[in-house]
Amino acid sequence: MTGLYNGDFLLTWQHDVETLRAVLDTAEALEDLARGGVSCKVFETGLGLSIFRDHSTRTRYAFRSGCNLLGLMTEELDESTSQIAHGETVRETATMVGFLTEVVGIRDDIFLGEGDRYQREVAAALAESHREGVLMQRPAVINLQSDLDHPTQSLADLAHLVSVFGGLEKLKGKKLAMSWAYSPSYGKPLSVPQGIITLMTRFGMEVVLAHPPGYGLVEETVEKARRFAGESGGSFTVADSMAEAFEGADVVYPKSWAPALVMLERTRLLRAGEKDKLKDLEREALATNAKFKDWECNEAMMRATKNGAAHYVHCLPADVTDVSCAAGEVSQAVFEKARLDTYREASHKPFIIAALILLTRFADPTEVVNRLAKEARPRRVS
């Protein structure tokens, strides 16, 4: 029993380690069943609703796939064709789309200080309407990326590391470098690095966060990473260069993000509708970025890692030098070598999402999985 039943999954640090293990175990069990051609359908009918307030391909399809695997029909709330623009409140809309909905997946990662708040608002509205008997069930809210965390990504990354190293216990003492990397873009969310440092420190990993001056993360998440490292017997340190962070690393996660202060200022300017100042901010931010073009994960940089052969991981899409841009997060040689592994990393996400649905919607998810395995209905006629 994980405490997830009839609840939400917004931030990994709101849940204990046992719960996170249960997510991994359930995801693995579902993936095994699916690969074995066994149906994982647990819903006859029901909706899986997604709300994407930012672009998405892989998380959108992971959500749709995860829902479909369990038998839910997916729908996407398109805020441009709905009446939300007509002055509707979040509270009301959440209920209106929740009558036969089992799960609501939300991506809201653009505005720092907003995304998580919005997700909690939706969850509170659904909880109220369920408590008052308006909704016959309490749809779970699943965070598909907020300003604070990107749990379906970090848990998929964790599942990948478990697979790479042969077990969750094997992660103890392994060094992971979560490093800022250069990208010719601006405004990338902080949720991935924040999600990684707060999750990987819970399993005894030696996590090093590296970034140029001024590119710090939201302080709350750094504090949590420090505390979790202490509790799990791992470590958490901050380094000033990618090279330092990579030293002896088993895993490297080089990725661009925007400084938290830039993101906060951007939120303020967007709200105020100050277009000229937004352009100034973008220009300045790109100029600052450009000072750190040497934060590229290339073969020279990789040589410093454990046996020169650290596992490169990334949430995708990566900004690959000479492929998607002139200078980016990773060189073509390093990326191409790891490419199929990054696909494997991503392949866990539909099952992580399906696991979160099972754990939030069923009182005894283990029993449900066991029954699926026992009945072994084929996923398609054979």
Next chain:
Amino acid sequence: MTGLYNGDFLLTWQHDVETLRAVLDTAEALEDLARGGVSCKVFETGLGLSIFRDHSTRTRYAFRSGCNLLGLMTEELDESTSQIAHGETVRETATMVGFLTEVVGIRDDIFLGEGDRYQREVAAALAESHREGVLMQRPAVINLQSDLDHPTQSLADLAHLVSVFGGLEKLKGKKLAMSWAYSPSYGKPLSVPQGIITLMTRFGMEVVLAHPPGYGLVEETVEKARRFAGESGGSFTVADSMAEAFEGADVVYPKSWAPALVMLERTRLLRAGEKDKLKDLEREALATNAKFKDWECNEAMMRATKNGAAHYVHCLPADVTDVSCAAGEVSQAVFEKARLDTYREASHKPFIIAALILLTRFADPTEVVNRLAKEARPRRVS
């Protein structure tokens, strides 16, 4: 047997009272099954297609939920990405999207004199193609709001009143005030008030319609309300003020709409592409609206109702003063008190839609519902 089998549901006044009762009973039975965790899936495969020519959140999700409850996969005909713009006729398109479709839900409420005509055109095309053997089944057309009626809304409202007063028979003699209310917007359809006065008069209610001078409804619907009131032993009157209409009312439905003449002129100007005149029309209409800001459902107004405690109902979203606008249809205090009840009111719509699908697609819907209850397959693994 209701006469709905293999037909459409466009306007409530095209159907007799027994048919409307059957819709309510079927919706209630489906809701009971769903709340009891029993599967209502009656289709193995099949499409539920929607065409929204105006914004929608709640009706769109009610349609999707109702289809999903019965096992239909939903699709939405997006006129911006389809080839309809390439000169395709309605007749042809209706058939092209109808090959494996069980139901077509249409919202077309913007142009007075157009929406209902379009829905009948689609229905006639489907009927022809079925008659000629092109379509293997005759998809039902369900009106999700036209210029004349909004039957899934008014029937959901009726189901709510039945629940509030404890039975359809209990509505006899109850006074309902369908009153215009101020909103800082222009061009809201007439279909809700028209739907309400033509439906509630059929069950013996004392219906009062109130609006400022010039805000009359389409005459045909007012005549029908008058006739239905006579037949059912209720009454239908027109009042000049919200206050007069609210006097002793059991139920109040304060809602903004545009004058029919403004809507007709708007249709003409939109067709002629006269942008400047459209702006003039909007300016004039808003100025006229602004003369009636005192048509607000507030606590003072509510005191005149039966025991000062009439049931406030609304199709949502309401324009709430100090919440979604500076001055609107209803004060914050009145709305907040009734808020969860308006959610309950809305909660019937998915089941009304599912009931309409059952009644149009099955020769013996009662038998179908009884069988679902008897088999009692769980809606999800338990």
Next chain:
Amino acid sequence: MTGLYNGDFLLTWQHDVETLRAVLDTAEALEDLARGGVSCKVFETGLGLSIFRDHSTRTRYAFRSGCNLLGLMTEELDESTSQIAHGETVRETATMVGFLTEVVGIRDDIFLGEGDRYQREVAAALAESHREGVLMQRPAVINLQSDLDHPTQSLADLAHLVSVFGGLEKLKGKKLAMSWAYSPSYGKPLSVPQGIITLMTRFGMEVVLAHPPGYGLVEETVEKARRFAGESGGSFTVADSMAEAFEGADVVYPKSWAPALVMLERTRLLRAGEKDKLKDLEREALATNAKFKDWECNEAMMRATKNGAAHYVHCLPADVTDVSCAAGEVSQAVFEKARLDTYREASHKPFIIAALILLTRFADPTEVVNRLAKEARPRRVS
């Protein structure tokens, strides 16, 4: 065994006649089952993904219907809301949306020299990811119209002719006129005429291609038509006028398309972003088109056909004179007479697509169809 298992279906000429026969037979069997109310559901869960890089109504719904008939949930990759714009490669995206996907349908017909290449790129990416164990199954890529071929259209047309003439064998010696026809538009793809001449020549038909000077098709497809006609005992000739092509024809397919050279130049200018030159090109192309307004399929033209009563076929939507334009591909009288037959022609497409899914996804599709027939589960509760 057709060789389609775990493969793709991009161009009809990549497959032998036995395979094409199997597609027709499977489609017919599925249509018979569906018309008999028998469920054709073979997937418990799974996704059917579509990518439309051009407008579509009928093919989009045929794909959705075909997927739904077999039990797949459909999703559409919307390139405007996905992160593809962020520099993502085709290879990566294909895998990311493929984890639980059984079939990917693609329309990419605007750029001559591009569409087929893109489809092969997606297929290669899926094949690699499957080979490497990233994907647990190999999703089939189905061509929903490329620059070269439109196989689901031409096969539906073929199924229609089989039905009209009473068998595939009956097509031998029947004369089909694939003729260019005037339309007041520019840039229509070549894939339909190319698909028709390369497919119908394989079954012994006497195919005549007619077009004004300069409106030739991609040479490769003309060569294939010539070769296929030789192999099947039919014939393939090119005529200079619609009248000549119609002489004694059993079937006429009058349809507008753009000259291949114009399409190539358009592709070049679009890529170079040369807007002024694109306008010049369009003006010139329309002026050239206008010289051939007499290429209209009207009653005078039809009198030259076999007994004055050739079967008129069209992929729809047709440009009908005095209906969708002042002067078009076909006169109102001819079109109206054939209208319901063109609907029948189109009605085969969902089943052709479902057949292609069955043949690509199942090792023994005949056995699957036989089992569906034997089990005869109802498509809906009865």
